[in-house]
Amino acid sequence: MNHPCLSCGACCAHFRVAFHWSETESFLGGSVPAELTEKLDPHRVAMRGTQARQPRCVALRGRVGEVVHCDIYARRPSPCAALAPAWEHGEPSPQCDRARAAHGLPPLTPDTWIDPDGETPLPRSA
Ligand code: SF4
Ligand code: SF4
Structure with missing residues (x-):
């Protein structure tokens, strides 16, 4: 089971991603x-x-x-690392829901994370 973010990317195309300049130094x-x-x-x-x-x-x-990835996943800024996909760890994520809705995608649900084969979703960086 691929990580749901790898077929989404909505938050990367919805919010301004701003952070302290020291993250580039x-x-x-x-x-x-x-x-x-x-x-x-x-x-x-x-x-x-x-x-x-x-x-x-x-x-x-x-x-x-459809299919997306972050070119700098291991070096992405803190707001990206902080934005949790909804229900990945049992918590809602209004930002995730809002970004997906803006791109016409349904919200993730707790069931999103239950794989029919019992596999854990692969990490986003896969
Ligand atoms: S965090 Fe949510 S909006 Fe962002 S890529 Fe993942 S599923 Fe999509
Ligand atoms: S740095 Fe990567 S994770 Fe952050 S918004 Fe850009 S593509 Fe998305």
């Missing part, structure tokens, strides 16, 4: 590629593409709602 422990970001204000940068009227992160590959 390796000498401060950051790992987000700076060239994929743009300055937002004196303290924050945003992933390129996510400030557009129809946002789409520059690091997103594939087609939303």
